[in-house]
Amino acid sequence: MNAKERMDAAINLKPVDKVPNGPFTEAPVCQYFGSNFRDSLLEGPEMLAAHMKSLEEFKFDWVMLGMGYIGGIIPEALDCQVSFPEDVFPIIKKTSIFSMADVERIARKDVFTKRMDSFLEGIRLLKKELKDEVPIACEYISPFTIATRLRGTNEIMMDMYENPELVHALQEAIVPLDIAMGKALIDAGVEYIFYGADMECPILLSPKHYKEFVHEPTSKVCNELSRLGSKVLPHMCGDIVKTGIVDMLLEMDIHGIMPGNLTQEKVLDIRELKEKVQDRICIFDNINPNGPLLIGKPEAVAQETLEHLNRAKGMTGYIFSTSGTSSPFTPKENYLAMDREVTNFDWNS
Amino acid sequence: MAIPDIVNSVVAMDRISVVEHIKAAMENGIPIDDILNKGLIQAMDVVGEKFSNGEVFVPEMLMAAKAMQTGLEILKPHLTGDALMEKGTVIIGTVKGDLHDIGKNLVSMMVEGAGFNVIDLGVDVDIDKFLSEAQTNDADVVCLSALLTTTMPTMAKAVEAFKEAGLKAKIIIGGAPVTDAYAKQINADGFSDNAPGAVELIRKLMAA
Numbered sequence: 041m042n043a044k045e046r047m048d049a050a051i052n053l054k055p056v057d058k059v060p061n062g063p064f065t066e067a068p069v070c071q072y073f074g075s076n077f078r079d080s081l082l083e084g085p086e087m088l089a090a091h092m093k094s095l096e097e098f099k100f101d102w103v104m105l106g107m108g109y110i111g112g113i114i115p116e117a118l119d120c121q122v123s124f125p126e127d128v129f130p131i132i133k134k135t136s137i138f139s140m141a142d143v144e145r146i147a148r149k150d151v152f153t154k155r156m157d158s159f160l161e162g163i164r165l166l167k168k169e170l171k172d173e174v175p176i177a178c179e180y181i182s183p184f185t186i187a188t189r190l191r192g193t194n195e196i197m198m199d200m201y202e203n204p205e206l207v208h209a210l211q212e213a214i215v216p217l218d219i220a221m222g223k224a225l226i227d228a229g230v231e232y233i234f235y236g237a238d239m240e241c242p243i244l245l246s247p248k249h250y251k252e253f254v255h256e257p258t259s260k261v262c263n264e265l266s267r268l269g270s271k272v273l274p275h276m277c278g279d280i281v282k283t284g285i286v287d288m289l290l291e292m293d294i295h296g297i298m299p300g301n302l303t304q305e306k307v308l309d310i311r312e313l314k315e316k317v318q319d320r321i322c323i324f325d326n327i328n329p330n331g332p333l334l335i336g337k338p339e340a341v342a343q344e345t346l347e348h349l350n351r352a353k354g355m356t357g358y359i360f361s362t363s364g365t366s367s368p369f370t371p372k373e374n375y376l377a378m379d380r381e382v383t384n385f386d387w388n389s
Numbered sequence: 390m391a392i393p394d395i396v397n398s399v400v401a402m403d404r405i406s407v408v409e410h411i412k413a414a415m416e417n418g419i420p421i422d423d424i425l426n427k428g429l430i431q432a433m434d435v436v437g438e439k440f441s442n443g444e445v446f447v448p449e450m451l452m453a454a455k456a457m458q459t460g461l462e463i464l465k466p467h468l469t470g471d472a473l474m475e476k477g478t479v480i481i482g483t484v485k486g487d488l489h490d491i492g493k494n495l496v497s498m499m500v501e502g503a504g505f506n507v508i509d510l511g512v513d514v515d516i517d518k519f520l521s522e523a524q525t526n527d528a529d530v531v532c533l534s535a536l537l538t539t540t541m542p543t544m545a546k547a548v549e550a551f552k553e554a555g556l557k558a559k560i561i562i563g564g565a566p567v568t569d570a571y572a573k574q575i576n577a578d579g580f581s582d583n584a585p586g587a588v589e590l591i592r593k594l595m596a597a
Contacts, residue, residue, distance in 0.1 A: 067538065077539075128486040128539040131513065193491040197448040198455070201402070244491075246446045277565075279443075301565075330538070330566045335574055367538030367566065 043101040043174040051271050051295050051322045053357040059349060061101045061382040062324065063362040068375055069094040071368035078126045081108030082155065087162030092169060099383045102232065103166060106179030107365060109159050110236060114181060114221065115189045117151040137191040137210060147213035151221055160228045167229025177232035178225050183214040183257040188239040200249055211257040222265045233265050235274040242278035242285050250285060259292050266293035277301050279308065281316050290320060298324035300363045307363050310352055319356060326363030334367050338377035345381040353387065391419055392428050399432030402452035407460040421467045429460050433502030437585030447491065454498035477529035477595050480522050482510035484543040489536035492564055495584040496532060503588045516547045520554055528558040530591050535564040545575040552576065559594045563587060
């Protein structure tokens, strides 16, 4: 099996020849192999160069992109003031939504900016180079999470009580823009949409508010992206099983779930999640990117990786991953240790 | 019933009711520092506990804090003596390169709600600013927040700068990617993964 066949098999809950290896690689890859961090996140030819070098050294089963896109390109396209430092993720300096009039304004925006074109060009270049052997995944962002970027997190959270119409209207305005951006990603060559639901996770928002404010726009976007041919893979931190969020996600046309950290120290039990989703969708494992991987030694990383793999052995629809974005400062020898354990693991005996 | 009513009103995020019950308590001669400590501050402790237990979430925390602050505005002109004395000065900010503020704001509100003098430096704060503000305000605790994994190394540099400067302020860290192990690795004085925990940590550090 090549990487694409392996990932597709796992997503479709079919047998695999070995563990599919799909960690959140983008930030470390850009740091290890990019000319500079910013350009490797955002600029077409730089993206291509960094990820191709990475595939020579690591045995990942996908190329993961998107932090520059969700962190800077979208908010900038929707009138936020964004800075793009060379060594960190893009930073929103000023939000853009202060009233309903602003909502109406952004609804008419053309999101395909010059920066967006350059990012899409990077995907096209990668697709051409990778052919159909290694799939491309892209981090994506939900209407609610975009809304927090445009309006401010505290403001949106309090709007839920004080100005709920604005929360609904803002997401309603974002949904078609979000779908248009998703379609552009898919057309450029993205096969897996990693649907980041960061700000509506059950660490921050109650299931009641999720249902009232988030469920409908999320369903619209996920269902449409799925209809357009991508595999939609929601990523959410917190206890999505006990809070019942996973049940709401399962009502949508999604293909997998990638849980994030339950807390900084703890991650969701993969077996508990599997019991819940059964063979309906695939599961991305969730090794903590801020644990030994970031601050430990390679031996500790190897041990943690092996524990995860042993716990999952025999599971259908399993893909090894990290529970969220890895730090660009993750030591390369730790990433190599993780990669080695996954590559060499005897999954089928 | 006035004090429990104040607590319940804050927990219920009901600003109008908070005002009514505080006014009633004052008319009934309940000492101002009791209204503050056993009413408003206690209420935020209850809210913090509910947040830790997963009974309330960020919107509810923010609304309760707003109700608490509404009550505090009524009390402020009347605060004298012990009630006026704050429990210490806490400086807080999100480190340079990072614009995320939700965690920082929650901690800021909870710590202020617990009776500390909070100086919130905002987001994208460089190390020199943390140092100069800590010196100028004779800070007891400095809280560094980061959401991005890219900005975590700034925390290490800040802790080192504070230790080198020999300031008395304790340095604590928090934020989604931060762990207790990381706090230990960079020699921070403490770590919390949530706002109520940060209040408890600050209380402990101040008592030590």
